[in-house]
Structures are given as C-alpha cells and as structure tokens.
Amino acid sequence: MIKMARRLYRWEQRRLQKRTEEAKARGNVSAALFLEGEMNALSDADCFFFYGSRRNPKALLTVFFPDETRGEITIAEFSETEEGLSLLYQRALRECKKIDVECLHTVRNPRYGFLLDKIKGIRFTYEWSEYMLSVKMSVLAGTGEKDKEQSAVTVRKEPAPEADGTLCYSLEADGQETTSCRILPMAGGGGCYLFGLKTKEEFRRTGRATRLLREIAKEYVGNEEAMMRLQVSSQNEPAERLYRKLGFQTEEEREYYKTEEC
Numbered sequence: 001m002i003k004m005a006r007r008l009y010r011w012e013q014r015r016l017q018k019r020t021e022e023a024k025a026r027g028n029v030s031a032a033l034f035l036e037g038e039m040n041a042l043s044d045a046d047c048f049f050f051y052g053s054r055r056n057p058k059a060l061l062t063v064f065f066p067d068e069t070r071g072e073i074t075i076a077e078f079s080e081t082e083e084g085l086s087l088l089y090q091r092a093l094r095e096c097k098k099i100d101v102e103c104l105h106t107v108r109n110p111r112y113g114f115l116l117d118k119i120k121g122i123r124f125t126y127e128w129s130e131y132m133l134s135v136k137m138s139v140l141a142g143t144g145e146k147d148k149e150q151s152a153v154t155v156r157k158e159p160a161p162e163a164d165g166t167l168c169y170s171l172e173a174d175g176q177e178t179t180s181c182r183i184l185p186m187a188g189g190g191g192c193y194l195f196g197l198k199t200k201e202e203f204r205r206t207g208r209a210t211r212l213l214r215e216i217a218k219e220y221v222g223n224e225e226a227m228m229r230l231q232v233s234s235q236n237e238p239a240e241r242l243y244r245k246l247g248f249q250t251e252e253e254r255e256y257y258k259t260e261e262c
Contacts, residue, residue: 038169049092051084061088063095065177071103073259086120093122093261108255116257123262129255133248134227137191137220140213140246166195171212177210178203191220191227197239209242 046065052058058079064072073092077085089106096104108116118126125158153173160166160182171179181197199209213228220226229251232240 018168022219047095049088051088051190052079059084059088061092063092065101069100071096071101071104072256073104074107085118086122087211089119089122089259090261093259104259106257106259110253110255123260125258125260127256127258128252130231131231131234131240131250131254132252133243134229134251135243135248137217137223137226137228138224140228141217141221142214153211153215155212169212169216170210171215173208178258179208181212181216183216186227189223190225191223191229192216194228194230197230210246213246 006095047063049061049063050059051061058078059075061073061075064074066072070170075085076087093104105127106116153171156170156172158168160168165184167183167185169181169183170177177200179197179199182195184193184195186192194213195210197213217228228248230243230248232243235241
C-alpha cells in the first residue's frame with residue numbers, strides 16, 4: 001500500500017527517526033536523505049510517499065521542489081521489499097507530472113549502497129555529482145605552490161549579519177576586497193564548514209582564493225584534528241579543481257540521475 005502525505009507531524013518524525021536508526025544499525029538504509037545522519041530533511045520536504053503504512057513504513061520516498069519545473073527524489077528503505085521501490089517511484093512520477101514538473105532527478109548516495117537497477121520501469125541517466133570534501137587545516141595551511149599573489153593583504157573577519165553563527169571573511173589588497181567566503185565553526189573546535197567562496201572576476205586566477213583559505217587555516221594551527229569541509233558540484237569544475245589541488249579529499253558523494261518512466 002502506498003500513501004502520500006504533504007506534511008509530517010513531529011510524532012511521525014520521531015517514529016521515522018527511530019526506524020531509521022534501527023535500519024542503519026542493520027546496514028540497509030539506502031538514501032541520500034540521511035547523508036549526514038540527520039532528519040532535518042524530513043521537515044523541509046514538499047511531499048512524502050510511504051510504502052507499507054505511516055505507522056509501519058517499509059520504504060519512504062521524499063520529493064523536494066527546488067523550483068516550479070524541477071524535482072528531486074530521495075528514498076530510504078527499511079526492509080528488503082524491492083517491489084515497493086518501483087511502486088514508489090512510479091507514483092511519485094505521476095504526481096509530479098500532474099503539476100508540470102519537467103525535470104525530475106533521483107538523488108543517490110553510494111555510501112548507503114542504493115542500487116538503481118532495483119527499480120523496474122524507470123530509466124536513469126547520470127547528470128552530475130555533489131561532493132562533500134574535507135582537508136586537515138594543517139595540510140591546507142602549508143600545502144601547494146607558493147601564492148601567486150605576493151603583495152601585502154588584509155584578512156577581515158566579522159559575524160554574519162544574520163547572526164546564525166557563521167563568520168564572514170574577506171581578503172583585501174590595496175584597500176579593495178578581492179575574495180570573500182563564509183565559515184561555520186564546528187562544535188568543539190573541530191574545524192569549520194566553508195560556504196560561498198568567491199573572487200571578483202578581475203582578480204581570478206591570481207591565487208587570491210588560495211591565500212584566503214590558507215589564512216583561515218592558520219587560525220587552527222596547533223589543532224591537528226581540525227578539518228575544513230565544504231560541498232561542491234561536479235558542474236563547478238574550476239572550484240572542484242582548486243579544492244582538490246589544495247588537498248581536499250572526498251568524504252561523501254551524491255549522484256544525480258535524470259529519472260524517466262520507460
């Protein structure tokens with residue numbers, strides 16, 4: 001039996017979280033939905049499809065709509081009932097067509113072993129990947145070629161105006177901001193997450209982004225376990241090349257597949 005819900009209440013979320021923890025302990029959770037082991041995604045999804053029942057779900061499929069013409073599907077299975085996956089997909093595809101969603105993507109995380117060939121009657125075409133990358137601060141602070149930019153620079157740091165715990169960093173040369181980013185410190189001093197690194201067009205390919213990241217990493221000198229983490233898409237080739245050149249390694253990967261009935 002498949003049921004659809006537009007909203008999950010908190011008691012349902014708690015029950016699903018318990019089921020998820022049990023399934024993960026057995027090693028058969030297979031979804032990018034649980035990429036970081038959190039259930040935050042459940043409160044943000046636009047709609048849900050259950051295989052089984054809401055009290056005893058055997059599989060759960062969520063649909064996110066980043067915009068009016070695009071949808072993203074993630075799925076978690078709590079049992080070995082493969083036939084339920086195909087039914088969930090087909091139902092989700094029909095519902096998305098009703099509201100004129102033109103492009104539907106399935107999000108897959110190889111870490112959980114979700115096999116695309118389980119799904120019958122659905123065609124999958126690989127589109128792109130998203131990577132969670134990380135590097136030790138001690139490596140980032142001193143790895144790679146010498147900075148191309150040798151002139152004196154100033155690094156400014158201030159709390160983000162949203163007061164959400166993030167910090168705004170900017171690199172200035174001759175009184176002009178050239179590069180900026182945001183940093184979210186990890187609890188316990190374990191490092192930080194990097195967001196929104198950007199360099200003004202006229203200063204690109206001059207080593208400014210590398211210089212800013214190294215200056216940030218130097219703040220963690222002495223903490224050998226501190227890490228910098230970030231997320232980057234394979235569609236952003238220049239950024240991915242930069243991060244990998246600086247020593248960032250893949251922690252987790254999400255693959256996006258174009259989803260169509262066949």
